[in-house]
Amino acid sequence: MKEDVVRAVFLKYLQNLGKSPLVRKRNLPGPDVVIGGNAYECKGSKFNKSTLFKQLIDNALQYNIIGVIIPWDSLSYSFVYKLAALEVLIRDHPRSERSIEVYVVAQEGDTYFLHRWSSVRLLLLEMGRVAYEKISNYVDLPPDEKKSKIMEFLKNIEKETREHIKNIVVKQGENPPDPYSAFSCTLATSSKQNN
Numbered sequence: 573m574k575e576d577v578v579r580a581v582f583l584k585y586l587q588n589l590g591k592s593p594l595v596r597k598r599n600l601p602g603p604d605v606v607i608g609g610n611a612y613e614c615k616g617s618k619f620n621k622s623t624l625f626k627q628l629i630d631n632a633l634q635y636n637i638i639g640v641i642i643p644w645d646s647l648s649y650s651f652v653y654k655l656a657a658l659e660v661l662i663r664d665h666p667r668s669e670r671s672i673e674v675y676v677v678a679q680e681g682d683t684y685f686l687h688r689w690s691s692v693r694l695l696l697l698e699m700g701r702v703a704y705e706k707i708s709n710y711v712d713l714p715p716d717e718k719k720s721k722i723m724e725f726l727k728n729i730e731k732e733t734r735e736h737i738k739n740i741v742v743k744q745g746e747n748p749p750d751p752y753s754a755f756s757c758t759l760a761t762s763s764k765q766n767n
Contacts, residue, residue, distance in 0.1 A: 575616035639673035685745030
């Protein structure tokens with residue numbers, strides 16, 4: 573998913589909430605989207621993680637709330653654990669206790685879905701549920717088969733986790749519990765730019 577699509581979905585989400593953000597033009601310094609004292613970075617499926625972390629640190633030093641908006645297929649344990657570490661480090665900032673909001677975008681057909689986690693910690697908890705949901709598949713297996721199935725799961729854990737998060741994003745977006753936590757929309761044809 574392209575960054576422009578992620579940004580367009582996030583802007584529609586904000587519009588749905590009645591917010592009027594300042595949107596930075598591409599290739600200019602500063603956050604992609606600013607709302608009052610809040611700064612948000614939008615990324616596509618393929619982005620430079622080091623650059624994002626530098627942007628988030630800069631934003632944390634200048635804005636009250638920071639967030640990142642990413643497609644479901646860009647999630648990895650390494651990336652999210654680094655985000656969690658950053659969240660801890662910026663929370664110890666003398667001005668206030670802080671967290672990083674994470675918005676994940678997914679697409680099915682012509683519909684885009686967005687789900688908000690108010691903290692990286694909450695996203696990590698959800699990612700950790702993947703193994704717990706698989707326990708029943710392995711409990712009654714003979715040892716050799718159990719070993720084989722567990723090894724296969726571990727080999728594919730990143731993919732399984734991304735799919736799990738995508739399913740949550742879509743399910744919550746189809747029937748949002750509230751307008752802040754989840755959202756769905758379609759985009760004009762000219763905005764659709766997928767890989």
